[in-house]
Amino acid sequence: MQDCPSGATSLLLCEEAEPGVALLTLNRPEARNALSLALIRELHGQIDRLGADPAVAAIILAAKGKVFSSGHDLKELTAHRSDADDGLAFFRETMQACSAMMQSIVRCPKPVIAAVDGRATAAGCQLVAACDLAIASEQSDFATPGVNIGLFCSTPMVALSRNVSRKRAMEMLLLGEALSAAEASHYGLVNRVVPSSDVMLQARAMARKIVSKSKATVAIGKEAFYRQAEMTLADAYAFASEVMVKNMMIADAGEGICAFLEKRAPDWKDC
Known part of the structure; x- marks a missing residue:
């Protein structure tokens, strides 16, 4: 496996979890791992790079801190309301970049496993739904709460509605309420729910089985x-x-x- 760019200030950490398995870790715990435009682009680039690496068979996506991802960086988006166009160009650039990144996960020839130990909301929930497989800790929860702040989770809706039934997806989108990990498993959003201490163990075990395949x-x-x-x-x-x-x-x-x-x-x- 090719060396991953690393560094204490990196928005996204990359390492070899074990032979054939790459581990990507969202590294903005102080910002609840919000998906800034820079992080979105870095994640997209790493997914494409690892997908093309012949030494990689599976990718695990995790996060530092108590929140897997809170979704789009609302502070960054709000700051651009002072732009000459009231933020229109930046909003469009961010949403298009995020949609392209989510699609890169689907197009990646290597299975991507979300290892969730904490809250995943809005585009963070979308990120989990975009992954091929997902392991969640018992204390994790999931929500698409945009409706509560006047911003319907339209792009998260795309991945969500392709993972759970229409009625379940609409319930999450219209009510904006959080699902427990157990409910998320029942809905089909995650594959397995385990104790927090076992999330990475389970993700790595699942990845190891994939490594054993062609x-x-x-x-x-x-x-x-x-x-x-x-x-x-x-x-x-x-x-x-x-x-x-x-x-x-x-x-x-x-x-x-x-x-x-x-x-x-x-x-x-x-x-």
Whole structure:
């Protein structure tokens, strides 16, 4: 794995959690890990870089402090209301950059696991929803409370509504109330709820299982999952059938099937 840029003043820490697993840590605890434009851009850049790194098989996204992320940096946004255009250009730049960053997580060929130990609200909740998998501590909670301050969580709505049912999503968006970790698990927003001390252990264990798979197969499967989810039933089956054919033609599929039939461990070539 390539070295990650690091430093005590970095908005986003990057390290190798263990072989094949990159750990990204939001590092603005004094600002409740609010997603400033600079942090959004740094996170987008790291996701793209790690996605292209052949040594990386999985990415864990965590945060320092008691808040996973409070969402957009409202102080930064408010400061730009004094701009000549009342902040219009900066607001648009921030929202577009954030939307692009969230999509980079979905497009990343490596699975991204959110390790949440604290509150995740608004765009912070969106960040959890954008990740492929999520582990949450028992004291974590989740909310899209924008409606309470006159700013409907429209962009968080996109990721949220693709994780939970419409009625559940609308309840969160219209009421702006926090969900407990247990409720978030029941709704389908997170995969598992564990004690705080076990969040990173569980995330790393999940990542370790992904590392043991063929990177090529995982990349094919992740891309196909998100593409078929937006299709009609017939189109999804037609698309998925072609993906299966494509998958069957790669070396790792042949190796994996032979290993299964011969009752041995596969020797992945990641191609």
